[in-house]
Amino acid sequence: MSKVNNENIVKFRKEISKLKRETYNEVANCSCLLCNKEKRIIDSHSLPQFVLKCIASNGKVFWGPGLIYPMEIKYGIFDKDCGVNDAGIFHLLCRDCDKTYFSEYETTENYVDINQDSNLFKKMLLQAALKQYLKEFYKNKFNYLLESKMSEKYAEKDILNINNFQILSNLSEVDYKKKAFKILDMLSESNFDNLEIIYYKTVDYKIGIASQCIISLDLDIKGNVIQDKYNFDEKYNLEDLCVLILPFNDYSIICLYHIIFERNIYGEFIKQFNQLKDREKLKIIQASMFEYTEEYYLSENIFRKINRDDNFNYYVKGHDNLHDYIYSNIGPNKEDKAHSYTEYWKKMKLYLLDEFKVVKD
Numbered sequence: 001m002s003k004v005n006n007e008n009i010v011k012f013r014k015e016i017s018k019l020k021r022e023t024y025n026e027v028a029n030c031s032c033l034l035c036n037k038e039k040r041i042i043d044s045h046s047l048p049q050f051v052l053k054c055i056a057s058n059g060k061v062f063w064g065p066g067l068i069y070p071m072e073i074k075y076g077i078f079d080k081d082c083g084v085n086d087a088g089i090f091h092l093l094c095r096d097c098d099k100t101y102f103s104e105y106e107t108t109e110n111y112v113d114i115n116q117d118s119n120l121f122k123k124m125l126l127q128a129a130l131k132q133y134l135k136e137f138y139k140n141k142f143n144y145l146l147e148s149k150m151s152e153k154y155a156e157k158d159i160l161n162i163n164n165f166q167i168l169s170n171l172s173e174v175d176y177k178k179k180a181f182k183i184l185d186m187l188s189e190s191n192f193d194n195l196e197i198i199y200y201k202t203v204d205y206k207i208g209i210a211s212q213c214i215i216s217l218d219l220d221i222k223g224n225v226i227q228d229k230y231n232f233d234e235k236y237n238l239e240d241l242c243v244l245i246l247p248f249n250d251y252s253i254i255c256l257y258h259i260i261f262e263r264n265i266y267g268e269f270i271k272q273f274n275q276l277k278d279r280e281k282l283k284i285i286q287a288s289m290f291e292y293t294e295e296y297y298l299s300e301n302i303f304r305k306i307n308r309d310d311n312f313n314y315y316v317k318g319h320d321n322l323h324d325y326i327y328s329n330i331g332p333n334k335e336d337k338a339h340s341y342t343e344y345w346k347k348m349k350l351y352l353l354d355e356f357k358v359v360k361d
């Protein structure tokens, strides 16, 4: 951002904060997305607060963008950390819908002695995915508007390829909303036929990472193409995997699952995944989360450790992903990406292990 230097950074941060407030007011709905009634829209939390509280220090948690975007943090576009009450918030639902549609997943007791074959757990997984798709829908809507305002205000079209950003945001927005409503149908019919649990594990320690993220893998473990993330045809829909990492006070759960929307395309990936040892499976889950999303929250200790992790900084922060496409208009070279991804997951530290657990003060 050529116009911004250290002298006017305070002014810039104030302006950004104003633009964010304006954006917030503009994207605010006066009717609830799920019941369509004109009701007060409340703060919905993508991750249950009882999970975030388990990894918070002084009421705060750190999050993915705090690791990946140092410039944006500096300019006040994102914050490095946030209060548990403000983490993962979106504004789309009325109080009744927020309470009704996620009640099983928002009940702490339901996470004790989970039976992964039970309909209760499957329902909880669909509810978690529904929340995340709604959050992604809201986030895309918000970011698209904010980026448009920034681009207009600063005319910094050289630093931000706004056309690419707009195409991506619009498509993602529509896609996330469509998928959210499909999950809603599955939930109302108690139809779990399209839900496949790929991995589930409970560990007896507190992991310093909490996440409920959606991943559109484009390459399998051997580097073969699963789907084309850069196909922006409206009719081409991406299929996603969902990751759930939930820390509780003295245990944590890790789950990888797939909701089949249109195409069952993860068969080969799942076959390769099932042949791996447990530690490698966890590595694939962690690497996919770091590589494909920024939707994860961290304890302060883990945040500091990852921030100093050279492998993370080289492969994740400096990687050739969607972020690069948006900013440079150059799609990644698939072979390089496959190589870089394989290199990364083999070398990386596995923060889901016991040795990185969160210990009470």
Ligand SMILES: [Zn+2]
Binding pocket: 032, 033, 034, 035, 036, 037, 039, 093, 094, 095, 096, 097, 098
């Ligand atoms: Zn409602």
